[in-house]
Amino acid sequence: MNSAPSAIAVRSVSKSFGRGDAMVRVLSDVSVEIGVREFFTLLGPSGCGKTTLLRLIAGFEELDSGDILIDGVRVDHLPPFRRPVNTVFQSYALFPHLTVAQNVAFALELQDLPRAEVRRRAGEALEMVRMGALAARKPAELSGGQQQRVALARALAPRPKVLLLDEPLSALDLKLRKEMQIELKQLQAEAGITFVFVTHDQEEALTLSDRIAVMQGGRILQLGTPREIYERPAHRFVADFIGEINLLEGQVSGHGKVRLDCGAEISAGAGQAAGARVTVAIRPERARLVRGGVLQAEVTHVAYLGTATIMQLRLADGGPFLLRAAADDLPAIGGRVQVDLPSDALQVFAA
Amino acid sequence: MNLRRLPLTREIGLGVLVYLYVPVVVLIVYSFNANRTATVWTEFSLDWYRKILANPSIREATWNSLVLAAAAGIGSTLLALAAALGTKTRFRGRGLVEAVLNAPLILPEVVVAVATLMLFVAIGVELGMAAMIPAHIAFCIPFAFLPIKARLDGMNPSLEEAAQDLYANRLITFRRVTLPLLWPGILAGFTLAFVTSLDDFLTSFFLSGPGSTTLPVYIFSAIRAGITPEINAISTIMLIVSVALVVTSFLFGRMRR
Amino acid sequence: MSGTAPLRRAGLVGPALVTVLVLVGVPLCIMVWVSLLGRGTTIGVDWQSVPSLANYARLIWEEDFDGTLLFNPTYLSILWRSVWQAAATTAICVLVGLPVALWMASLPRGLRNVVILLVTIPFWTNLLVRNYAWLIILREDGAVSWAVNALWPFGPVQLLYNDTAILIGLVYSFLPFMILPLYAVFEKFDWRLLEAAYDLGANRWRALRRVIIPLAMPGIIAGSMLVFIPSLGSFVTAALLGGGKSMMMGNLIQMQFGQSRNWPFGAAISVVLLALMMLVLMGIALWKKRAEQST
Numbered sequence: 001m002n003s004a005p006s007a008i009a010v011r012s013v014s015k016s017f018g019r020g021d022a023m024v025r026v027l028s029d030v031s032v033e034i035g036v037r038e039f040f041t042l043l044g045p046s047g048c049g050k051t052t053l054l055r056l057i058a059g060f061e062e063l064d065s066g067d068i069l070i071d072g073v074r075v076d077h078l079p080p081f082r083r084p085v086n087t088v089f090q091s092y093a094l095f096p097h098l099t100v101a102q103n104v105a106f107a108l109e110l111q112d113l114p115r116a117e118v119r120r121r122a123g124e125a126l127e128m129v130r131m132g133a134l135a136a137r138k139p140a141e142l143s144g145g146q147q148q149r150v151a152l153a154r155a156l157a158p159r160p161k162v163l164l165l166d167e168p169l170s171a172l173d174l175k176l177r178k179e180m181q182i183e184l185k186q187l188q189a190e191a192g193i194t195f196v197f198v199t200h201d202q203e204e205a206l207t208l209s210d211r212i213a214v215m216q217g218g219r220i221l222q223l224g225t226p227r228e229i230y231e232r233p234a235h236r237f238v239a240d241f242i243g244e245i246n247l248l249e250g251q252v253s254g255h256g257k258v259r260l261d262c263g264a265e266i267s268a269g270a271g272q273a274a275g276a277r278v279t280v281a282i283r284p285e286r287a288r289l290v291r292g293g294v295l296q297a298e299v300t301h302v303a304y305l306g307t308a309t310i311m312q313l314r315l316a317d318g319g320p321f322l323l324r325a326a327a328d329d330l331p332a333i334g335g336r337v338q339v340d341l342p343s344d345a346l347q348v349f350a351a
Numbered sequence: 352m353n354l355r356r357l358p359l360t361r362e363i364g365l366g367v368l369v370y371l372y373v374p375v376v377v378l379i380v381y382s383f384n385a386n387r388t389a390t391v392w393t394e395f396s397l398d399w400y401r402k403i404l405a406n407p408s409i410r411e412a413t414w415n416s417l418v419l420a421a422a423a424g425i426g427s428t429l430l431a432l433a434a435a436l437g438t439k440t441r442f443r444g445r446g447l448v449e450a451v452l453n454a455p456l457i458l459p460e461v462v463v464a465v466a467t468l469m470l471f472v473a474i475g476v477e478l479g480m481a482a483m484i485p486a487h488i489a490f491c492i493p494f495a496f497l498p499i500k501a502r503l504d505g506m507n508p509s510l511e512e513a514a515q516d517l518y519a520n521r522l523i524t525f526r527r528v529t530l531p532l533l534w535p536g537i538l539a540g541f542t543l544a545f546v547t548s549l550d551d552f553l554t555s556f557f558l559s560g561p562g563s564t565t566l567p568v569y570i571f572s573a574i575r576a577g578i579t580p581e582i583n584a585i586s587t588i589m590l591i592v593s594v595a596l597v598v599t600s601f602l603f604g605r606m607r608r
Numbered sequence: 609m610s611g612t613a614p615l616r617r618a619g620l621v622g623p624a625l626v627t628v629l630v631l632v633g634v635p636l637c638i639m640v641w642v643s644l645l646g647r648g649t650t651i652g653v654d655w656q657s658v659p660s661l662a663n664y665a666r667l668i669w670e671e672d673f674d675g676t677l678l679f680n681p682t683y684l685s686i687l688w689r690s691v692w693q694a695a696a697t698t699a700i701c702v703l704v705g706l707p708v709a710l711w712m713a714s715l716p717r718g719l720r721n722v723v724i725l726l727v728t729i730p731f732w733t734n735l736l737v738r739n740y741a742w743l744i745i746l747r748e749d750g751a752v753s754w755a756v757n758a759l760w761p762f763g764p765v766q767l768l769y770n771d772t773a774i775l776i777g778l779v780y781s782f783l784p785f786m787i788l789p790l791y792a793v794f795e796k797f798d799w800r801l802l803e804a805a806y807d808l809g810a811n812r813w814r815a816l817r818r819v820i821i822p823l824a825m826p827g828i829i830a831g832s833m834l835v836f837i838p839s840l841g842s843f844v845t846a847a848l849l850g851g852g853k854s855m856m857m858g859n860l861i862q863m864q865f866g867q868s869r870n871w872p873f874g875a876a877i878s879v880v881l882l883a884l885m886m887l888v889l890m891g892i893a894l895w896k897k898r899a900e901q902s903t
């Protein structure tokens with residue numbers, strides 16, 4: 001990182017809920033720096049601590065230890081209303097007694113801005129999400145997608161340094177979610193601020209993010225660009241969680257050699273001691289159907305997708321293997337094939 | 352910092368609990384004080400309880416109160432049960448009917464009491480039990496009606512339909528299905544009506560005649576004559592009886608849900 | 609089959625409906641009639657007298673020896689005190705009930721049920737007895753009175769038989785009626801709205817004013833009705849703690865049916881009390897309708 005302060009710095013943060021026997025450690029010693037104008041995503045399965053981390057940044061929960069800086073300023077001791085961040089809630093949390101315009105103007109009025117200024121900026125924020133026409137409605141009269149836009153406008157109106165988004169798209173249907181993803185990306189460019197985005201949807205994370213932190217069990221397992229995370233997963237969990245992947249169990253048989261449980265021996269695992277159990281991972285699109293390939297397999301299922309063909313294979317030990325090939329490459333079900341595993345496409349994880 | 356807990360709410364909450372219970376506790380404690388001047392505590396004694404048990408006018412008033420409460424409880428519960436069954440399905444004017452049945456809840460009791468007094472005098476009903484029982488039944492109806500109605504509304508309508516589908520006629524359906532399911536609501540309604548009648552002072556105050564004084568009316572005139580430890584003792588008994596009845600009715604209502 | 613349904617329904621609802629109409633509705637009508645009549649000699653009313661509004665006029669004017677009407681503030685001041693006391697009771701109950709209900713909603717489930725029970729119990733205990741308890745506490749030879757007088761440097765203080773004593777008694781009698789509807793609101797309250805308010809820069813006070821209170825309004829209105837109406841018509845509290853010096857409308861009505869034996873005047877005051885109550889209820893209904901239209 002360069003010398004300019006990061007938008008958000010999380011340093012050795014830990015957080016537990018409950019007491020005594022019922023105590024659950026939700027975050028343990030988490031550190032992360034989020035850059036200015038970055039679209040940063042916290043990705044993980046439910047219960048991984050991603051939402052808690054977001055709520056700690058917003059100030060809704062208190063830290064057990066560590067500290068959090070926003071724009072270079074420590075905020076651990078500040079209540080949420082003194083932090084220069086705003087949140088888009090998963091349930092939107094729109095005030096049901098206020099109109100759309102009043103919801104968006106809420107924070108602006110609290111800043112004691114002149115009335116004309118409040119109206120102008122609330123109007124701008126609503127226009128930004130194309131909700132200006134419905135300004136006089138109450139939240140209950142809006143559809144889910146419209147409520148989502150109002151929640152965005154409300155959080156953006158006070159011009160926060162960082163916008164926190166807690167699974168904001170999870171309540172929308174698939175089509176609307178895709179539309180909103182594009183819009184979110186545009187909004188971020190337009191507003192020119194940092195977005196911290198929480199989601200359990202890996203595809204959403206890959207599409208939107210500049211960088212992703214994959215979380216599990218209260219820790220950040222890997223931090224990197226979508227490409228790094230996808231192509232060079234640092235953990236077996238990350239590899240399995242992001243996209244589709246084949247995980248083959250085996251044992252290091254000698255220097256740079258792994259004997260897979262299905263019988264094949266491949267070149268991999270250079271750094272591992274002989275005899276160690278390992279997992280070899282390869283993406284379906286990186287494996288290739290090649291006569292004389294190292295894996296012997298039987299085709300059990302073929303799905304033609306237009307742009308590609310997905311093949312379900314069965315290995316010699318009965319294990320499944322997924323392979324993605326060019327669309328014209330169509331073997332018959334039940335036929336025997338050979339698969340090549342290019343060594344630059346392999347990832348080896350110690351078991 | 353718990354953001355949901357606003358400052359001072361806990362302090363005010365605890366303060367209010369103290370405010371609600373200190374007077375009652377003081378009353379109860381002094382009812383066991385041997386000293387007649389209730390200012391100073393001397394020693395524990397059950398004298399005042401012995402005295403009120405021996406007092407014939409208190410015994411008579413207690414008996415009157417119980418008879419009245421039982422009559423009002425049973426009468427209002429039967430009327431309310433029928434009314435609740437009759438307002439189960441929607442019909443034109445149902446809202447109005449329910450508003451009339453619940454009217455005694457919001458009308459000032461002192462007004463209804465003096466108005467009823469004028470009615471009875473006008474048509475020549477002698478004041479006493481004959482006047483108090485119908486008046487109590489009338490104002491107890493909403494107290495019995497609301498719990499029964501709530502229970503009925505919460506009942507799965509397909510149960511009754513299932514019974515009829517299994518060849519039960521209307522009467523058998525009511526006896527074998529509706530009534531057993533409604534029973535906790537009926538019991539809760541009866542208890543509330545009974546307690547409301549037992550605790551009532553104003554209506555009885557205007558409608559009781561010689562020889563038909565109820566316990567609250569007796570207490571009121573005794574207080575007017577001067578504060579005595581006997582009043583503390585009767586009040587304590589009344590408090591405990593009311594609380595015990597209400598708590599059991601709530602527990603019963605919850606148990607059978 | 610469906611033709612008999614209305615009949616059966618009438619048979620079920622009829623008895624209760626007739627009971628309430630005959631024992632509450634008819635008496636109220638008689639009362640309005642009596643309020644227009646003159647005072648009787650043996651019983652409290654002269655059924656044969658010519659109807660007039662004289663009893664209502666008496667609330668404001670009194671007739672001098674020579675028949676001129678003089679303004680008489682006695683009854684108006686009692687009316688005014690009733691309204692004022694009921695309003696003050698309601699205001700105090702809102703101010704106290706709101707934080708209590710918020711506190712209750714923030715408690716863990718088990719403890720919360722205990723507190724609900726504790727708040728509900730006084731609801732069902734004898735009103736007379738509860739007011740009497742305050743009589744014991746506030747009386748001259750009681751401990752509280754002794755302590756207050758020991759601390760108060762400016763001469764003896766009388767705690768009982770004044771407006772403050774009545775106010776204490778009324779708040780004590782009706783506070784649960786405010787706490788319970790407010791709690792019902794906060795039990796279902798979406799606390800993320802509070803977080804959203806903080807997030808958008810509202811401090812606790814402003815979150816309370818701009819989010820919690822507006823959303824609690826239905827509970828505040830319901831509670832205010834449940835407190836204001838019985839306070840306005842209360843009798844026992846002023847009878848015990850006001851000691852005949854501080855009277856409310858309920859006590860004035862009782863007096864006309866007791867010592868004064870002036871039923872028509874008592875009936876007139878009752879009608880005024882009912883009218884005041886209706887006015888409040890209508891005002892609230894109107895306000896509600898307007899609030900609903902604006903949503």
